[in-house]
Amino acid sequence: MNTPTSRRPTGKIGSPVTPSNTLLTQSPLTSSRFYSSPTPSGSTSDRLDFILKQIITWHEKWQTAHRRGISLCSSIEVIKRRAIDLKEKDKNTDLYPIEELQGHCNNLSIIMTILEDVISNTKVYVKQLETFNALEEGKSNVIFKTWDIGKFVEVAHVLLNAYEKEFQIKTIVKENIAHGTTKSELAWHSSVWQYPAYVNSDVELLLKFLKVEIT
DSSP: OOOOOOOOOOOSTTSOOOOOSSOOOSSSOOOOOOOOOOOOOSOHHHHHHHHHHHHHHHHHHHHHHHHHHHHHHHHHHHHHHHHHHHHHHOTTOOSOOHHHHHHHHHHHHHHHHHHHHHHHHHHHHHHHHHHHHHHTTTOOOBSSSSOBHHHHHHHHHHHHHHHHHHHHHHHHHHHHGGGOOSHHHHHHHHHHHHSOSSSSHHHHHHHHHHHHHHO
16 A cells, blocks of 8 residues: 655744644644555455545545635734734834744644645545556446446546645645735735635535445
8 A cells, every 4th residue: 555655844934844643623733644544355346435435534634624724824814914004004013923923824834734645645545546447447337326437536536636736726825825915915815725726616516426426
C-alpha cells in the first residue's frame, strides 16, 4: 500500500507549521497526519466498497477543514480591517499586528496540511480503483446498482482534479490574506476561500450519487 507523505512546514506568518499528532479540533486547532487504510481482502465488491467509503471519508475531512478555514480567514480579515482603520487615523499604526495574526495564520497553515493529506490519500485510492478497472479489462459489469468500475474511476478522477485545483487557490489565499493592505483585497481573499471554484456543488452532487450507489 502506498503511504503518502506531506511537507513539514515552518511557523512563519502565511507559512505552514508542524502539526501535532492529534485530531482536528476547533480550539486549539491541530492536525494529525492522516494516512490511507489498508484495503481488506475479500470479494471485488467488498474491496471496492471499502475504497469508495474511504474516498467519501476523506471528502468529509476536506469539507471540515474548509469550513474551519472560513472562520480563520474571517478572523484574519477582521484583524486586518481594524489595523487599516487605525492606520488611516495614525500613520504609525502597524498593519501587521503579529500577536493577533500569528495564531490564525499558523492554524490556516495547519488546515493546508490537512487538505494536502486529503489529496495524497485520495490519489492512493484512485490508483487502487484504476487497478481494479484494469483487472476487469474494460468490462462493463455493474458492481452495486448502476455503475461499472469505470464510472467509479471517472468520478474519483473528477474529485481528485477538483481537490488539486482548489488547493492551488487556497494556497494563494493562505500566503496572501495576512498581507492585504486594502479592505477590498481582504474581502476578495475571504470570499475566494469561502466559495470554492472547483470543490463546488457539482462535486457535492457527484458525491451524493456515489453514496447512493454503495448504500
